[in-house]
Amino acid sequence: GESVGLHLPTLSVQEGDNSIINCAYSNSASDYFIWYKQESGKGPQFIIDIRSNMDKRQGQRVTVLLNKTVKHLSLQIAATQPGDSAVYFCAEKNMNDYKLSFGAGTTVTVRA
Amino acid sequence: SAVISQKPSRDICQRGTSLTIQCQVDSQVTMMFWYRQQPGQSLTLIATANQGSEATYESGFVIDKFPISRPNLTFSTLTVSNMSPEDSSIYLCSVTRRGQDTEAFFGQGTRLTVV
Numbered sequence: 001g002e003s004v005g006l007h008l009p010t011l012s013v014q015e016g017d018n019s020i021i022n023c024a025y026s027n028s029a030s031d032y033f034i035w036y037k038q039e040s041g042k043g044p045q046f047i048i049d050i051r052s053n054m055d056k057r058q059g060q061r062v063t064v065l066l067n068k069t070v071k072h073l074s075l076q077i078a079a080t081q082p083g084d085s086a087v088y089f090c091a092e093k094n095m096n097d098y099k100l101s102f103g104a105g106t107t108v109t110v111r112a
Numbered sequence: 113s114a115v116i117s118q119k120p121s122r123d124i125c126q127r128g129t130s131l132t133i134q135c136q137v138d139s140q141v142t143m144m145f146w147y148r149q150q151p152g153q154s155l156t157l158i159a160t161a162n163q164g165s166e167a168t169y170e171s172g173f174v175i176d177k178f179p180i181s182r183p184n185l186t187f188s189t190l191t192v193s194n195m196s197p198e199d200s201s202i203y204l205c206s207v208t209r210r211g212q213d214t215e216a217f218f219g220q221g222t223r224l225t226v227v
Contacts, residue, residue, distance in 0.1 A: 034216070043116075043204050043218030044155070089154060093216070098143045098208055100216055102155045 010107045013084075019077040021106045023090035026071060030092040034100070035064060035075045038087045047075070047088075077108075085110045114139055114207050118219035125195055125226050132191045133222045135205030140185040142209050146178070149202040149221070158203075161188040195226045 013019045025033070031052040036044035048059045050066050050073075057064050063076040073090050090103045115138040125131050135144065144161040159167040159180055167180035182188040192199050202223050208216040 036218075041220070041223075043206075043220045046215050046217070049215070097160070098214070098216075099145065099157055099160065100155075100206070101157075105154050 009104065010109070012109045012111060013080045014111050015082060016079055019075075019080045019084065019108060021075040021077075021088050021090075021108065023073040023075075023103050024071060025073060025090070025092055025103075027092060027101075028068075028071065031095055032093040033064070033066060033073050034091045034093060035062075035073075036089045036091060036102075037084075038089065038105075040086075044089060080108075080110050082110050082112065084108060113215075114141060114217045116205055116207060116217055116219035118205055118222050120222055121220060122223040123225070125224065127196050127226055129195055130191055130193045131195065131224060132189050133203055133205075135188045135190070135219055137186045137207050141207040142185075143207065144182060144188045145206045145208075145216075146180060146188070146190045147204040147206060147218075149204060151201070155204065158190070161190075192224065195224075197226045200224055200226045 034049040035047040037047050038044045048062050048064050050057045050064045055066050061078045065074045077084055085108055087105045087107050089105045091100045093100055117136045119134045123131055146158040147155040148158050149155045157170050158173045158178055159169040161167050161180050161182040163182045163185060177193055179191045202221040204221045205219040206216050208214050
């Protein structure tokens with residue numbers, strides 16, 4: 001079936017560097033995408049979202065890029081900090097029934 | 113935003129028993145969902161909790177194993193029945209409102225270990 005998936009399971013980043021987390025999706029009908037951060041022992045926390053009629057959206061230290069041509073989503077984190085260490089999930093939201101389909105997750109570890 | 117409280121936060125249960133997990137939201141929300149997150153895995157949708165009617169289950173999940181209640185707009189329960197070690201997971205409640213750009217909020221999860 002159609003699914004949302006991630007390219008890399010782990011990412012190690014030097015503190016202060018930029019991080020890029022990638023995600024591939026297969027449902028071309030998806031029109032809303034979200035990035036979540038999950039710290040150990042906690043539920044997923046919303047980071048940023050983007051609609052399919054956009055190709056870029058910026059938040060505080062984060063940017064999401066959407067390439068509908070190749071069905072690719074990425075999350076960029078600027079000046080990565082130790083507090084950014086977590087598992088990051090991309091998800092697509094079905095706007096008919098509001099269900100979320102999650103990708104596999106990327107574990108980000110920030111090196112001091 | 114919405115603040116979600118899940119109880120219990122964790123439990124260790126004997127196989128063959130059942131556990132009911134509660135999800136309480138601080139505001140009225142339209143949509144409530146239950147997810148399962150197996151160790152080291154992503155989140156998988158179990159079902160949509162419908163107010164006043166039977167939940168809508170995803171493929172691979174059945175009501176006899178995961179009965180769900182939703183008596184009002186702010187409260188839902190998920191029961192994991194006749195548990196086996198394979199049911200050891202984190203169970204998460206999620207809520208959202210209808211609309212095009214509506215954020216989905218998650219509870220902190222219930223970490224279940226079946227021994």
